[in-house]
Amino acid sequence: PMLLTLVAVLSYLLGSVPFGVVITRAMGLGDLRQIGSGNIGATNVLRTGNKAAAAATLILDAAKGGVAVLLARALLGEDAAQMAALTSFLGHLYPVWLRFRGGKGVATFFGTLLALAWPVGLAACATWLVVAALLRISSVAGLAAAGSSTGWMLLFGRSEMFFLGVVLTALIYWKHRENMVRIKAGTEPRIGSKR
Ligand code: G3P
Numbered sequence: 001p002m003l004l005t006l007v008a009v010l011s012y013l014l015g016s017v018p019f020g021v022v023i024t025r026a027m028g029l030g031d032l033r034q035i036g037s038g039n040i041g042a043t044n045v046l047r048t049g050n051k052a053a054a055a056a057t058l059i060l061d062a063a064k065g066g067v068a069v070l071l072a073r074a075l076l077g078e079d080a081a082q083m084a085a086l087t088s089f090l091g092h093l094y095p096v097w098l099r100f101r102g103g104k105g106v107a108t109f110f111g112t113l114l115a116l117a118w119p120v121g122l123a124a125c126a127t128w129l130v131v132a133a134l135l136r137i138s139s140v141a142g143l144a145a146a147g148s149s150t151g152w153m154l155l156f157g158r159s160e161m162f163f164l165g166v167v168l169t170a171l172i173y174w175k176h177r178e179n180m181v182r183i184k185a186g187t188e189p190r191i192g193s194k195r
Contacts, residue, residue: 004080011068011084015091015108018098019060020045023053036189037178040103043138046192061103062111064088069115082164085112089168093175104175106142109168113149116161123152136190139179146172 020040024032029048032040036047042058065088072084092108094100106128114121124145132141150165173180182188 004076004083007072007075007080008083008087011072011087012091014064014068015088016095016097016102017060017064017091018095018102019064020057020103021098023056023060024048024050027053029053040098042107043191058107061092061107062114065092065108065111066115067111069112073115078160081116082161085116085164086167088112089171093171104139104142104179105168105172106138106145109146109149109172112168116164117153117156117158119156120149120152120158120161123156124149127152132191137183137188138191139176139188140183143173143176143180 018040020042021032024030024035024045027050029045029050032038032044032048036044038044042054042061045057046054048054065085068084068088069081073081089105089108089112091102093102093105095102110121110125110128113124127148128141128145131144132138135141146169149169150162153159153161153165179188
């Protein structure tokens, strides 16, 4: 239990590293919280116009969730891996460094899913890509990927992940509530538009 607590705390701290904020600041691209949606994720980093910064944010925000899961699994096994998925994800959503005002979780969600069960992770990423290609709206793609993820878990015979999937999906929807208002109003910006 000591080690489990340590892994949970470490995963939270890893998840709470706001790579979007760090990268945009380091590259002199301005204050991400004053740009676009004000979110700290890759979609909003893209609104600075810098694709490399956005790609790096996407990869690192996903990687921190994946690394937390793989570390926990190596040290303590599969239950701990699920716990690390949850705590690293919570770190991204509610980082202590940003007074708990964190991101919306889509990239970190993908990283944890890929590490927990790569077919589920790939299917969720593919869902994002298909919806993004069709509609060109990142939030809609993220909501579709999250919403479909529990379905992918069942399809790939990973029902032990189902409860975790429901919790992560619910948190992603909660964090996208402003996006959902804009989606309904038809004012949600397309990917890459500077708004
Ligand atoms: O992953 C976040 C994305 O779904 C929405 O980001 O900046 O458009 O609110 P944003």
